[in-house]
Amino acid sequence: MAFSTGEVSLEQQRVRAARMFLIPMIIMLFIVAGWPLFRSIYFSFTNTSLTNLSGGEWVGFDNYLNRRELSSGRVVWRGTLVDPNWWNAVWNTIKFSVVSVSLETIFGLIVALVLNAEFKGRGLVRAAILIPWAIPTVVSARMWQWMLNDQFGIINDLFLRLGLISQKIAWTADPDYSMATVIAVDVWKTTPFMALLILAGLQTVPKDIYEAAKIDGINPIKVFWRVTLPLIRPAIMVAVIFRTLDALRIFDLVYLLANNSQTKTMSVISRENLIEFDKFAYGSAQSTLLFCIILVFVSLYIWLGKVDLSGEAGQ
Amino acid sequence: MAMLKTIGFYTLVVFIVLVSAFPFYYTIVTSFATGSAIFEVNYIPKSFGLDNYKAVLFDSKAQFPRAFLNSIFISTVTVIGALLLGVTASYALARVQFRGRGLLLMTILAVSMFPQIAVLAGLFEMIRGIGIYNTPWALILSYTIFTLPFTVWVLTTFMRQLPVEIEEAAIIDGATPWQIITQVFMPLLWPALVTTGLLAFIAAWNEFLFALTFISSTEQRTVPVAIAMLSGAQQHEIPWGAIMAASVIVTLPLVILVLIFQRKIVSGLTAGGVKG
Numbered sequence: 375m376a377f378s379t380g381e382v383s384l385e386q387q388r389v390r391a392a393r394m395f396l397i398p399m400i401i402m403l404f405i406v407a408g409w410p411l412f413r414s415i416y417f418s419f420t421n422t423s424l425t426n427l428s429g430g431e432w433v434g435f436d437n438y439l440n441r442r443e444l445s446s447g448r449v450v451w452r453g454t455l456v457d458p459n460w461w462n463a464v465w466n467t468i469k470f471s472v473v474s475v476s477l478e479t480i481f482g483l484i485v486a487l488v489l490n491a492e493f494k495g496r497g498l499v500r501a502a503i504l505i506p507w508a509i510p511t512v513v514s515a516r517m518w519q520w521m522l523n524d525q526f527g528i529i530n531d532l533f534l535r536l537g538l539i540s541q542k543i544a545w546t547a548d549p550d551y552s553m554a555t556v557i558a559v560d561v562w563k564t565t566p567f568m569a570l571l572i573l574a575g576l577q578t579v580p581k582d583i584y585e586a587a588k589i590d591g592i593n594p595i596k597v598f599w600r601v602t603l604p605l606i607r608p609a610i611m612v613a614v615i616f617r618t619l620d621a622l623r624i625f626d627l628v629y630l631l632a633n634n635s636q637t638k639t640m641s642v643i644s645r646e647n648l649i650e651f652d653k654f655a656y657g658s659a660q661s662t663l664l665f666c667i668i669l670v671f672v673s674l675y676i677w678l679g680k681v682d683l684s685g686e687a688g689q
Numbered sequence: 690m691a692m693l694k695t696i697g698f699y700t701l702v703v704f705i706v707l708v709s710a711f712p713f714y715y716t717i718v719t720s721f722a723t724g725s726a727i728f729e730v731n732y733i734p735k736s737f738g739l740d741n742y743k744a745v746l747f748d749s750k751a752q753f754p755r756a757f758l759n760s761i762f763i764s765t766v767t768v769i770g771a772l773l774l775g776v777t778a779s780y781a782l783a784r785v786q787f788r789g790r791g792l793l794l795m796t797i798l799a800v801s802m803f804p805q806i807a808v809l810a811g812l813f814e815m816i817r818g819i820g821i822y823n824t825p826w827a828l829i830l831s832y833t834i835f836t837l838p839f840t841v842w843v844l845t846t847f848m849r850q851l852p853v854e855i856e857e858a859a860i861i862d863g864a865t866p867w868q869i870i871t872q873v874f875m876p877l878l879w880p881a882l883v884t885t886g887l888l889a890f891i892a893a894w895n896e897f898l899f900a901l902t903f904i905s906s907t908e909q910r911t912v913p914v915a916i917a918m919l920s921g922a923q924q925h926e927i928p929w930g931a932i933m934a935a936s937v938i939v940t941l942p943l944v945i946l947v948l949i950f951q952r953k954i955v956s957g958l959t960a961g962g963v964k965g
Contacts, residue, residue, distance in 0.1 A: 384860065391866035392781035396793070399778040399841065406834045407800045410811025417810050427814050485705060488698075495702070501948050502706040505713055508947040510895040512913040513936040517716050520929050528715060531730040562708070570955055623804035626897045630917060641806045641898075648810060649902060658810045665807035672802045676795060 411665070418659035424652045437659035454659050462635060463643040463660075470557060470628075470639060471621035477561045479614055482568030489569065490576045507566040515630035518559045522546055552632035560627055564620075568613055575609025576602070615675040622668060640664045713940065720933040727930050741934035745919075752907050753935060756915035763825045763911060764893040767832045768886050775840030776882070780870050782841065783848035784856065794845070801838035805898050808834065816903055827903040828911065832896060836889040843888075843957055847881035848874070884957035887950055891943065912939050 418437055422430030439453035454460045489500055509517070521528050522545035530542040545555045579602060587597045625641040633642060644664060648657030719727060723738035745753050781787075782794060816827045851874060859873045875882075900911045910918070916939065919932050947954060 388785050388866055389787050392785035392787055395777035395781040395866075399774045399837065400793075402774060402833060402837060403797070403800055406812070406830060406837075407803060407808060410808040410815060411803065413811030413814055414808055417814075427817065484701075488702060488705065491698075493698070493702075499702055499706055501951060502709045504947050504951060504954075505709050505944055508891075508944045509713060509940050510913055510943070512895070512897060512916045513716075513940050516916065516932050516936060517712055520719065520933065521712060521715060523929075526728050526730065526929075528730050528732070562712075566709070574955075619802050623806065625806065630897075641804060644806050645809065645898070645902070648806075648813075654810065661804070661806045661809065664804050668802060668804050668807075669799075672799050675802070676798065 414658050415662050415665075417655050418662045420655050422655045422658075424649065424654045427654075430655065433655075437656050438663075454656060454663065459635075459638075459643060460640075460660060460663075463638050463640045466553070466637060467622055467624070467639040469553065470560075470624065470637075471618055474557045474560045474564070475614060475617050475621055477557070478565050478568045478617060479572075479610065481561065481565045482572050482613075483610070485565060485569035486572035486576055489573050503566040503569060506563050509563070511563070511626040512630060514559060514563055515627060518555075518562075519546055519631060522555060546632040547634075549634055549636040552634055553636050556628055556632050556637050559631060560621075560624070563627075564617065568617060571613040571616075572606065572610060575606040575613075578609075579605050611678055612675070615671065615678060619668060619671050619675065622671065623664065640667075713944070716933050716936055716940075719930065720937045722930060741930035742938070744928070744931045745935045745938065748931070750907075751915060751919055752910070753912075753915055753938075755908055756910045756912045757938075759825060759909060760894055760912040763828045763832070764890050766825075766829050767836050767893045768889045770829070771833065771836035771840040771889055772882060772886055774837060775844050775885070776875075776878070777870065778841050779844035779848045780866070780874065782845045785866075794842075797838045797841055801835060801842065803834065805834070809898070809902060812899070813902065822903060823905050823909050825909070828896075828899055831899045831903065832893045835896075836893060839892070840885050840889055843885045844878070844881060847878060847885075851877055880953060881957075884950070884953040887946065888954065888957050891947075894943070 417430065419432060419434060420430035421433050421436075435453070437453060439451065439455045442450045442452065444450060485503060489496065489503075506514070520526075522530075524530060524542050524544040524547070527542075527545075529545065530539070533539045534542070543551060545551050583601060584597065587594075587601065623641055624639055625645065628637050628639050628642050629645075638646075640660065641664065644657050644660040646657070647653040647660060651657075715732075718731065718734045720741050721734060721737050721739070722731070723736050723740045726736040729735070745751070782790060812831050816822050816830070821827045821830065855873055855877075856869060859869050864873070895913060896911075897913045897917070900914045901917075904910055904914065907915075916932065916935050919928060919935060
């Protein structure tokens with residue numbers, strides 16, 4: 375491309391336009407994400423309270439861990455890092471994430487394999503599985519609460535008739551069952567999403583591989599394990615980490631379906647402290663800890679997913 | 690042997706469809722049940738009445754229709770803003786080479802993965818400070834934190850797939866970048882905009898945490914919080930019939946939209962979730 379020395383080159387013009395296009399977006403992101411995150415982290419190092427947002431004083435790591443010596447000589451450790459409620463929430467979150475993501479991956483894989491097969495009514499199945507995904511979380515929570523109601527719920531009725539249980543169970547209230555219930559509803563809601571992601575991966579596998587295997591008479595199960603699975607492994611890994619990130623920060627379903635000591639996750643307990651208990655700075659410390667954990671996983675996602683960031687492969 | 694496999698396969702298919710669709714079907718059934726029929730377990734509708742719908746729509750305490758309008762307003766404005774900022778930004782990110790592009794894309798991706806609770810304290814301070822607490826603008830502002838990165842990310846993916854030749858021809862004809870976006874790419878990008886807008890609309894519509902925290906009065910509430918707060922005339926009485934009716938009102942349009950735009954939504958989701 376020829377250009378005279380006085381003119382701005384086309385490339386430079388494009389770069390300048392690109393910057394102009396990007397600046398509003400970057401500013402917006404800074405305002406709604408960057409700055410609030412910074413302030414939240416800052417609050418965790420102060421003693422700010424909900425009613426006096428500007429009056430907080432710097433207290434260092436006190437919200438995380440502090441050591442006090444009482445007049446009796448006894449040493450007392452306080453702070454979220456030694457708070458058993460916090461660690462209980464961490465453990466609940468991990469339990470929830472591991473179990474729900476595993477189940478969603480397995481069931482999602484099964485559904486994806488079904489959808490990948492050609493059969494009459496495939497469109498109907500694909501439409502049907504989108505329903506749980508389309509339903510708002512609030513509605514899912516209330517809907518399942520109703521079905522799992524200990525007195526009038528249809529689940530208790532069905533299980534009693536099928537002989538699976540001997541008496542009606544309070545699925546959401548009983549601490550023994552509430553975590554399993556939350557996991558079950560989340561699996562119901564999210565398996566469609568996993569299925570769709572895995573299906574996208576399955577559809578990139580060339581059909582002739584299956585035909586060749588059929589001609590050679592290879593057992594389809596062997597084909598699955600040795601050929602299909604390795605080929606879709608990247609898609610599955612990306613979907614798993616994506617889902618794990620979501621699972622670690624879960625709030626809505628736990629808050630609405632079953633909120634007790636067996637189910638409280640990190641997000642739920644953090645908000646509780648922030649807003650309901652007016653332990654604003656303490657809650658900020660907890661949300662900051664959660665942020666750090668998520669940050670580790672985000673890095674994992676970007677690294678493992680080998681996300682094509684600079685876009686060179688596509689150009 | 691093949692017969693057995695086919696029966697097994699179709700059993701699985703029926704099971705999947707039942708598990709997916711039955712809960713919502715049952716919600717619809719319950720919403721039409723009246724009086725004491727609610728408290729019996731009916732797999733097939735026994736009674737049919739609109740009492741629950743009347744209760745939800747005309748109950749002055751819950752102000753459900755108002756919540757519906759609030760949600761529509763907030764979600765629409767949020768999505769329009771995100772699309773406007775997103776289209777121009779995605780053009781820059783997809784078609785122009787510049788230093789730091791990879792880093793910027795990574796930052797945008799990271800922001801979309803923030804736990805919302807991590808910014809709650811900071812947003813609370815900001816919203817109170819600007820004075821938009823308990824107004825729709827509090828939510829329009831805060832929803833940008835997930836609608837904008839999502840829009841940019843998905844549109845960038847779609848932009849990358851647009852053919853280079855058209856752009857090159859336009860450049861040779863002397864088109865400015867703005868002209869390229871509006872006259873060359875927009876017509877091609879139209880389906881992607883619809884998909885992205887729809888997905889962002891659904892995300893904004895369903896959002897709960899910010900709506901719960903930044904809105905305090907009933908008239909300003911959005912639909913998810915309004916449903917969550919539905920309570921009965923007496924204390925401890927949960928109006929299940931009304932809750933189911935409200936759920937149907939809110940969910941049926943969404944389900945229909947999703948079913949109509951199935952293919953687009955699936956391609957949008959996989960573009961956003963799998964590597965671009």
